[in-house]
Amino acid sequence: DAGVTQSPTHLIKTRGQQVTLRCSPISGHKSVSWYQQVLGQGPQFIFQYYEKEERGRGNFPDRFSARQFPNYSSELNVNALLLGDSALYLCASSLGGQGTAGANVLTFGAGSRLTVL
Amino acid sequence: GQNIDQPTEMTATEGAIVQINCTYQTSGFNGLFWYQQHAGEAPTFLSYNVLDGLEEKGRFSSFLSRSKGYSYLLLKELQMKDSASYLCAVGYGNNRLAFGKGNQVVVIP
Numbered sequence: 001d002a003g004v005t006q007s008p009t010h011l012i013k014t015r016g017q018q019v020t021l022r023c024s025p026i027s028g029h030k031s032v033s034w035y036q037q038v039l040g041q042g043p044q045f046i047f048q049y050y051e052k053e054e055r056g057r058g059n060f061p062d063r064f065s066a067r068q069f070p071n072y073s074s075e076l077n078v079n080a081l082l083l084g085d086s087a088l089y090l091c092a093s094s095l096g097g098q099g100t101a102g103a104n105v106l107t108f109g110a111g112s113r114l115t116v117l
Numbered sequence: 118g119q120n121i122d123q124p125t126e127m128t129a130t131e132g133a134i135v136q137i138n139c140t141y142q143t144s145g146f147n148g149l150f151w152y153q154q155h156a157g158e159a160p161t162f163l164s165y166n167v168l169d170g171l172e173e174k175g176r177f178s179s180f181l182s183r184s185k186g187y188s189y190l191l192l193k194e195l196q197m198k199d200s201a202s203y204l205c206a207v208g209y210g211n212n213r214l215a216f217g218k219g220n221q222v223v224v225i226p
Contacts, residue, residue: 031212042121042204042216043160055211090159096212105150106214108159 002027004109006091012115013081021076021112023091031055031096032074033106034066037088049074050096078114086116119143119215123205126221129195137190137220139205148208149181149188154219155201163190165208192222200224 005024013019025032031050035043045058049068068074072093078085092106120142129135141149148167152160164174166181166188178191192199202219209215 033212033214035216040218042206042218043214045213045215048212050212056213094212105162105165106212107162110159 004091004093004107006089006109006112008112009110010113010115012117014117015081015083017081017116018077018079019081019114021078021089021091021114023074023076023093023109025072025074025091025093026107029093029095029107030072031094032068032072033092033094034074034076035090035092035108036060037090037111039087043090046076081116083116086114088113119207119209121205121207121215121217123203123217123220125218126223128223128225131195131197131224131226133195135192135195135222137192137203137205137222139188139190139217141186141188141205141207141217143186143207143209143215145209146183146207149179150206150208150214151177151179151188151190152204152206152216153201154204160204163203195224197224197226 048056206214
């Protein structure tokens with residue numbers, strides 16, 4: 001069984017540009033979450049989608065947006081890139097549901113490492 | 118909000134036992150999770166606790182005290198491959214995790 005897949009794995013952008021990151025969850029997982037991990041820090045929650053609806057948003061500016069498609073894959077978009085957006089962007093999938101601990105067991109993809117110059 | 122605190126780094130000898138502590142303050146708690154992250158890789162799930170007490174999974178055990186806002190991860194029979202960052206995370210709301218900064222464990226021969 002394939003795990004969580006993300007693309008691209010690495011990318012370099014310049015300030016002001018826009019980026020789209022893609023994620024395919026584990027088959028059968030209906031919840032997809034996005035996290036940002038800056039070097040030396042733990043992952044920070046950005047978005048969570050369940051059954052194509054946004055279920056939560058972290059403390060990130062409106063330049064960050066996301067969506068989930070009918071096949072449960074997801075995209076994260078970041079507009080007007082800043083140097084501080086340089087980070088590892090992690091997608092995670094889970095069964096989702098009623099917020100039980102088991103449903104919260106996230107399986108992470110390998111991440112997309114974004115460098116903004 | 119959520120506040121998770123972990124020590125930043127520790128060094129231990131191969132074959133030893135190491136305990137990684139985590140304290141937290143949160144609203145809407147629905148589980149305490151531990152993840153392992155090797156440098157340059159994604160976090161991988163180790164264990165979780167919902168109720169107070171000890172959960173054992175092979176060489177790894179995790180303990181939770183909800184009243185004290187405290188958890189620890191115990192790694193036994195340390196191996197060189199256990200050198201990694203260990204992330205404590207609190208589950209809250211609907212399928213969200215709030216992570217600590219991670220505890221870097223360095224295993225030496």
